[in-house]
Amino acid sequence: MKASDLFVRALEAEGAEYVFAIPGEENLDLLESLRGSKVKLIVTRHEQAAGFMAATYGRLTGHSGVCLSTLGPGATNLVTAAAYAQLGAMPMVMVTGQKPIKSSKQGQFQIIDVVDMMQPLTKFTKTIVSGDNVPAHVREAFRLAEEERPGATHLEFPEDIAREHSTMPVLEPSYTRRPIAEEKAIRQAAEAIAAARKPLLLIGAGANRKLTAKMLREFVAKLGIPTITTQMGKGVIDESGPHFIGNTALSDGDFVHRAIDQADLIINVGHDVVEKPPFFMRPGGAEVVHINFNSAKVDPVYFPQIEVVGDIANSLWQLKERLEPQQHWSFADAHRIRDALQKHIVDGCGDDSFPMRPQCLVQQVRDVMPENGILALDNGMYKIWFARNYPAHSPNSVLLDNALATMGAGLPSAMAAKLVYPDRRVLAICGDGGFMMNSQELETAVRLKQDLVILLLRDDAYGMIKWKQAQMEFHEFGLDFGNPDFVAYAESYGAHGHRVGATAEFKPLLEHCFTEGGVHLIDVPVNYSDNDRILNREIRELARKL
Template sequence: MKKNGAEALMQSMINQGIKYVFGLPGAKVDQLFDLLEYSQDPRTPKLIITHHEQNAAFIASGIGRLTGKPGVVATTSGPGVSNLATGLITATSEGDPVIALGGQVPRNDVARLTHQSIPSKELLAAATKDSVEVQDANNLSETFANAYQTAIAPKAGATFISLPKDVLDDTVDTPEIKPVTPVQQGSADAALIGQMAAKLKAAKLPVILAGMRSSSTAVTAAIHALLHRFSIPVVETFQGAGVISRDLEKDYFGRVGLFRNQIGDAILKESDLVIAVGYDPVEYEGRLWNVDRTGEIINLDSIAPEISNDYQPDLVIQADIAKTLTALSQSLPEMALSADMVAHLHQMQAHFVSQDAVPATTDGHGVHPLAIVRALQDQVNDDTTVTVDVGSHYIWMARHFRSYKPRHLLFSNGMQTLGVALPWAIAAALERPDQHVVSVAGDGGFLFSSQELETAVRLHLNIVQLIWNDGHYNMVQFQEQAKYGRDSGVNIGNVDFAKYAESFGATGLHAETPEQVTAALKQAFATDGPTVIDIPVDYRDNIKFASTLLKDVLN
């Protein structure tokens, strides 16, 4: 039985195990959308319509980050494709596998100045790992299979397929590609394992810097096994959040990102051997944490590192991270740091933990960030997924909120893209439906993607949306004040987000004191469907982010 291109593409998605397609309809892709909507095959991906193509791409990237398998977004031609750019470049920067499908005008119109004709492939080439335009319907399935493989290969990221309308209409004579077999890497060889072990044994203060590619289940388990054999400090990047489990909390020495004034920065500088595991410079450049260090660096990753004047590892190992760490653990005897070093680290950690204390504020200026973090920490469990948007709130969350499972606390720290939290929460609620998902945003970032509240309501997703509301783009504001003594261009007015939520059919709550935040969270976790909690936040302590922990702080 012959098929057309749209039918072959849908079957290709089925073959590769795609569960969802997010996007917006349009004339160039309506045949594909019709098939997805009315297919009788239970394996057909569920079509989920969003309110903006950028948000659809964010949801797809959330699927990619949570599962390690590509999320799929599909849009029509012209602006439908161009609206994908921010979502795809964020996914590519931050290592999240995505396949984007963009409608295109018929092939004989691509070079003409016709309705919605844009150079889609060329436009998105800079935002993706690979961008192609299909010229023959018989190539659709192999193009999709290659896009899938490219998206998940290290470093994971986005791929784009431009689909001329007449290609989707054409007859397909070739069979669809079968499920793609993941490309496997091997462990580092015995000689390299020996070099790693020798350096580790000789170091006085070895430290693991756990980066974005340390957050897979296999790599995290291998790190845990190593720490049970040799207890050493671990510093997480924002995307490495959750690598340290609750039973290994004694080895947790904070996260690094943005401003160089955290305990993680201090211990990295002091370390005579940093083992960078799955570290990507887009998370936190070497010029910020590797300043005036004299210690060595081992770079263990599935990809080759980017070499710069600020980052020149002494030993580079490109191999399967989990297999290599497992081999390293098996080659080591049980070891321990010196008693003096353990005492020193304990003192550093006690000071670090003391910074989580909630200050007493009763002057009506809003709820202190640490009070919000504490209330949320008390409400969630280790399996709760928390997505965090970009803004001042994400600095507080990254520094003070604990997470004990990888890919359960999500940040955008490569592109620092506003608007990701709610779309990522939608992805998490779809993939992890057994309990509530928490989305944390500022008022400015929330409004970037807040129209997807309707999507969450329509899908009846149990999402708790916290909005730290101060009427400003505060992350910019406090830095301007630190630099110039004044701010500019940051006032965005005030919105009653509880009423806003109710207009979408969600539950809306106000919480103006720490006690009310706690009560609102309890109510939200007991409520079916999305709940939005509007919290006036007191950001007066943000100026402390510009303070110096290290003398050579770079702001």
Template sequence: MEITVAEALVRCLEQEGVEMVFGYPGGAILPVYDALNHTSIKHVLVRHEQGAAHAADGYARVTGKVGVCMATSGPGATNLITGIANAYMDSVPMVVITGQVATTQVGTDAFQEVDITGITLPVTKHNYLVKEPEQLPAIVKKAFHIASTGRPGPVLIDLPKDVAESRIKFKYPKTVELSGYKPTYKGHPSMVQQAARMIMESERPVIYAGGGIRISNAAPELLQLAETISAPVTHTLMGLGCFPGSHPLFLGMLGLHGTRHANQAVTECDCLIAVGARFDDRVVAKISGFAPTARIIHVDIDPAEIGKNVRIHLPIVGDVKNVLRAILPLLEMKDNTPWVERVQELKRKYPLQYSRDGLLKPQFVLEKLNELKDDSAIVVTDVGQHQMWAAQYLRFKEPRSFLSSGGLGAMGYCLPAAVGAKLGAPDKDVIVVIGDGGFQMTMQELGTAAEQRLNLKIFILNNHRLGMVRQLQEFYCDKRYIAVDLQFNPDFAELAKIYGMEGCTVNTEEQLEAILPQVLASPAPVIINCMIDPNENVMPMVLSGSTISEAID
């Protein structure tokens, strides 16, 4: 029996175990939406296509599954691009489905036609334009395989309307073969042995852990490695949550706004074990001063990342979990007491600190939130000062408990990503930490959250500023501020009530402490509008041209 390609697409999604699709309909993708009437797959109607991509991203990060989003042709497709690029930079598995004008109209500048495969080529792991109806099942199989294997990332399928309406005999491939695409999962044995020797020879090892730990589910191996060799662990933004924040070997985040003790430990170490991290500029700063006395071991599944930014002494291409499992049996327990004591001394010497002068400080908000939140709670942040404060002051016990836009730094990510996260992990608390600037970029997704009855706790750190840009202008533009004052903000607490949520505004430490326990315990979604010091900066800070050991407070 023949079915339409649109119906076949839905069956393919069912075969891949897709439970949820985030999207926004339109003319070119209408056949697919019609086919969704006959499936148990849940469709979540967002309020803007960008929200669909970010929600699929959040869902993928907390579940480890492939997130799926869809939109129509033209502006629907282009509105997805920021979310696609965000997933690409942060290695998030996604399949993106876009409608397209009929094949007879492609290239004619038809209504709502854009070359979305051409536009997204630099920000997708791969993409497809479905030209022949019979190609669709194999393309979907390949898309999910590519998105979820090797270094994960987004794959786009562009489906012309006439192809979607064509009829085919449905058969879904059981296997997929892609010539030239063979990710390396196991580290080379000789490199693994060399790494073990190098680690055992070191006296001042530091582990530098990135998002690859979360992606490969290697948190248990990371903990075992750290405890076996008595090595302190520092994290990228993407790596937070992959090592217990309460552990004595935990150093926190390193880099431009990392802790000074983490940066100094990296500067003094003699062996830096980089696992699932890519040495981006926000971590490394001035390359010549990064880990200057260390031999560097770099473990990553993407060979393109090894040696791209810093000189590596020992490269190991492979899945982080597999490589660590291969290294661990070759190691013996190491007593690095002098080094561990030195790191503890650095922690005492360079604690995170801020002044309390009567104004509500964002650091205080996050310290109190950290004290009261559930250990298993998922925290989602947007981008800016609040993101860095959250990374500094919140502690996480489990992987997949901290979501943020890292590589792209996309303001507006947070709220729709939190929607996806809560739908992906309905039994966990989802806490939103966001600035007043980023909130207003995608605050229409409050409608999606309300419609889906999601119990989100939304903390807006409201300084009536584009805070991080203001901070940069303070240091790099001699305090010549421009276009950073949000002179009009709506009353966010009242806005919450419009969407059927609870809302409150806090101006002082006392008000926050009084209301926080009941907010976190409430079964209802709540917006907490925190009126913070508008001139507070994120410190420490590594200025341009400086090494990470030269941070200012």
């Protein structure tokens, strides 16, 4: 068959449901092959959005999302999405077109070395130079994208190769099982945990997998060890449970950091160096048990004494079977810190001043969203507020990016989440800065007839950088901008636009948008003037007293 048909057959064998794409001239054979396929083509308005959607699909399902672009400028537009997937451990396969490689007659028009460009951003990048190579290269791209640690892979598919014919068969995915930790390592870790007086469980990005989350919940339920999560570990355990202390939304100085300081042993599950470190090791400090798919990357502030390397869920199961709650464990300090943090979180939630205070907004969003509702956060000041103040009840119910931490991903991520979970409420939360980087995808959401709500938090500035600017005692400069009429802007795409004029209007309006269905954008002015006081000076002062 034609190589482009063989490529699509290989995608089908991998279980690909969607190809998110902006096709170009060099993709036309592949486009024609997709036309008769059960793989659905979703055309976006920017390649970056196609990549964000593919990465989020991979994040939610564990199976590689697929995105497609043309050569040159289309491929370069995938670079940010490649880094987003690679740093965020989201399985994604990128496919880019290319001019004919065997008989090119167009010189260097639009041609750059895409494979070389993708090398530092991916786990695997390759030009397909023969139709006979299609099955093996597609299989390898998917295998590596999904293998721990997941990430991005890339295939360049030149148009003359797409037209070749091949008799090679499609390669079906192989059955694999991840290696499990050695029994001696399990025993050593169990003995250290049992001997500790104030053990603390820290859940990182690498633990945010379905099977891992189930076993972590059983581990915590049996042993009652106080638990903290990083931003990308959020929701792995139910944050309304009695053993959850809080989320490391801030780099340091928060209540949760006091719990870390008081622990004499930290069980660090799914540690990922892409996240800001939630704690720093020091000689003579707390002992650290590293539980992960891979061994620890040692640096001056992270040098765990015990490493349990293998499938995380299996390691936790083995530890759970060996361990029992210990009489000498002391969790009173951790529980006191938890109670103080919860009191601080709800402080000010009843404030009806306008523009809205972020802590009030977060609470009202939580009131409207069901337990299985999904938030897809772009990057901005509000991300800290939601990471810290919004209780998550299940894995990947709060999609935030604390790896690349790019702006512009919120709306495309929400759209992908709605494709994966059409029956769940999905809320995109974007600042006005990040939203305008991919706002054109409103048309895509409307075309897909999605039921989706976009919460646009407007402060007419790059608010997080303004907060940092103030913290560092610089003059306020260079971070303000103007905005369009967002209600009219949404309506111009065929979506519904709304503007909040008082705090009391917000919660009923949000519920109305979900109930009515369709694509809704809500413009909400937000007051970030208390950021420095609450998230810096006040927290540090209160935490010091614990």
